[in-house]
Amino acid sequence: MNSISEFDSPPYQRAIQQLDRAAERLKLPQAIHERLRYPRRAMVVSVPTPMDDGRTEVFLGYRVHHNTVLGPTKGGIRYHPDVNLGEVTALAMLMSWKCALMGLPYGGAKGGVACDPARMSQRELERMTRRYTAEIILLIGPDLDIPAPDLGTDEQTMAWIMDTYAMTQGRTVPGVVTGKPLLLGGSFGRREATGRGLVYALYQAAKHTNLDLRSARVVVQGFGNVGGVAARLLWREGCHVVGVSDAKGGVFNEHGLDIRQLLAHVKETGTVGGLAGADSITNQELLELPCEVLIPAAVGGQITDQNADRIRARIVAEGANAPTTPEADRILEGKNVLVVPDILANAGGVVVSYFEWVQGLQFYFWRESEINSRLQELMTRAFKNVWSQAQRAGGDLRTAALILGIKRVAEGFEVRGFYP
Ligand code: NAD
Numbered sequence: 497m498n499s500i501s502e503f504d505s506p507p508y509q510r511a512i513q514q515l516d517r518a519a520e521r522l523k524l525p526q527a528i529h530e531r532l533r534y535p536r537r538a539m540v541v542s543v544p545t546p547m548d549d550g551r552t553e554v555f556l557g558y559r560v561h562h563n564t565v566l567g568p569t570k571g572g573i574r575y576h577p578d579v580n581l582g583e584v585t586a587l588a589m590l591m592s593w594k595c596a597l598m599g600l601p602y603g604g605a606k607g608g609v610a611c612d613p614a615r616m617s618q619r620e621l622e623r624m625t626r627r628y629t630a631e632i633i634l635l636i637g638p639d640l641d642i643p644a645p646d647l648g649t650d651e652q653t654m655a656w657i658m659d660t661y662a663m664t665q666g667r668t669v670p671g672v673v674t675g676k677p678l679l680l681g682g683s684f685g686r687r688e689a690t691g692r693g694l695v696y697a698l699y700q701a702a703k704h705t706n707l708d709l710r711s712a713r714v715v716v717q718g719f720g721n722v723g724g725v726a727a728r729l730l731w732r733e734g735c736h737v738v739g740v741s742d743a744k745g746g747v748f749n750e751h752g753l754d755i756r757q758l759l760a761h762v763k764e765t766g767t768v769g770g771l772a773g774a775d776s777i778t779n780q781e782l783l784e785l786p787c788e789v790l791i792p793a794a795v796g797g798q799i800t801d802q803n804a805d806r807i808r809a810r811i812v813a814e815g816a817n818a819p820t821t822p823e824a825d826r827i828l829e830g831k832n833v834l835v836v837p838d839i840l841a842n843a844g845g846v847v848v849s850y851f852e853w854v855q856g857l858q859f860y861f862w863r864e865s866e867i868n869s870r871l872q873e874l875m876t877r878a879f880k881n882v883w884s885q886a887q888r889a890g891g892d893l894r895t896a897a898l899i900l901g902i903k904r905v906a907e908g909f910e911v912r913g914f915y916p
Contacts, residue, residue, distance in 0.1 A: 521895070522906065539634075540581060548619060555610060556610045569605035570642050579610040593902055597839055597900050600847070606646075621653070625653055630664075644849045681852075693844015693848075701834060705811065710735065715782060723740070741777070744768075748777045783799065804831075810833060814836060835892060
């Protein structure tokens with residue numbers, strides 16, 4: 497393998513391990529396998545940002561296209577202190593498999609800026625976002641690469657990116673980002689799509705394993721766009737959401753938390769901690785709580801060989817990207833824990849992003865009920881495909897999902913042929 501030191505990072509190495517295992521089972525031709533191990537292009541930019549106190553801070557930003565074989569690239573933009581080229585590249589690769597698995601006409605991309613958005617003002621965030629957009633502008637566009645929100649970014653970030661892009665074009669281009677505010681051509685249901693899609697995947701996982709979700713205890717790590725929505729929808733279905741956490745720690749009540757009360761508490765205090773009628777716990781304790789369903793929906797690398805043995809859930813539904821390491825996967829499989837993998841469980845976001853993109857290209861917008869029912873259809877179909885693949889070939893759902901996703905990309909390469 498070529499050596500670019502950033503590619504030695506653990507997230508990238510883990511993504512390569514997954515690809516290699518699937519490639520072996522698929523008996524991928526060497527040329528295609530080798531090409532899939534590298535991003536098509538990766539851009540590193542510096543993002544000088546005037547701060548409110550008069551200093552200028554230079555942040556490092558990235559945008560990576562993993563491959564473009566099935567269409568323009570698609571993937572989120574992450575603002576987090578740990579963002580680096582290796583992680584962004586790994587996440588771009590995961591996006592390729594995810595889009596292919598879901599049957600979307602996209603390749604995978606990812607981007608991000610290494611910064612701590614919680615410590616920045618809105619004005620600083622806007623200046624940084626606009627400069628970052630200007631730096632990566634050669635790589636984005638409605639038929640080239642379409643960013644979306646991820647960890648630490650939201651609708652407002654997408655509005656700034658769209659506006660910056662629009663200024664260089666002299667016209668409004670809604671299709672350049674998804675996850676925009678409704679007013680600017682966003683889609684109904686996009687904000688909730690990842691959490692909602694996860695719940696649809698979970699319905700299927702429960703059905704296929706004879707688990708009655710209504711009496712199930714659910715634990716959710718991360719109470720943001722993904723975890724917060726999933727927790728609310730599952731609570732509304734009657735599940736007992738017994739534990740929830742954010743970056744500062746978690747709360748627990750064995751009889752179930754009142755998620756409406758929790759949402760009001762978070763709105764007021766900015767964190768789940770200190771909720772009346774609940775015990776405080778650490779994130780580590782949260783992951784090990786007795787429950788039927790565990791939803792890691794925060795950051796990567798949370799379930800590892802150090803704690804997988806103590807996970808007590810029957811189903812782990814991965815809201816976050818890459819929350820489980822390959823070593824932990826093997827331990828969970830040995831304990832008969834069903835892992836619904838990230839590229840399936842959290843695909844609802846990119847599915848509704850696709851709906852938003854299509855609506856933006858046509859300037860014709862659909863009803864929310866239409867979007868949710870199409871989302872449910874795609875999530876259910878993808879789950880069933882993955883389940884059948886796992887039954888047919890043996891092995892876990894992650895391997896099955898990767899095999900289906902990678903196979904589709906590889907077939908695209910084969911049909912297109914090799915450009916010398
Ligand atoms: P978000 O910023 O809205 O929320 C993240 C939540 O995780 C917050 O509650 C935060 O406090 C918490 N958190 C951060 N670091 C933590 C830590 N070390 N331990 C515990 N909690 C921590 O982000 P989001 O959009 O909900 O994304 C969460 C995960 O889901 C990410 O891995 C992201 O890549 C993945 N994802 C998001 C989408 C989407 O549409 N937003 C789609 C697919 C996958």
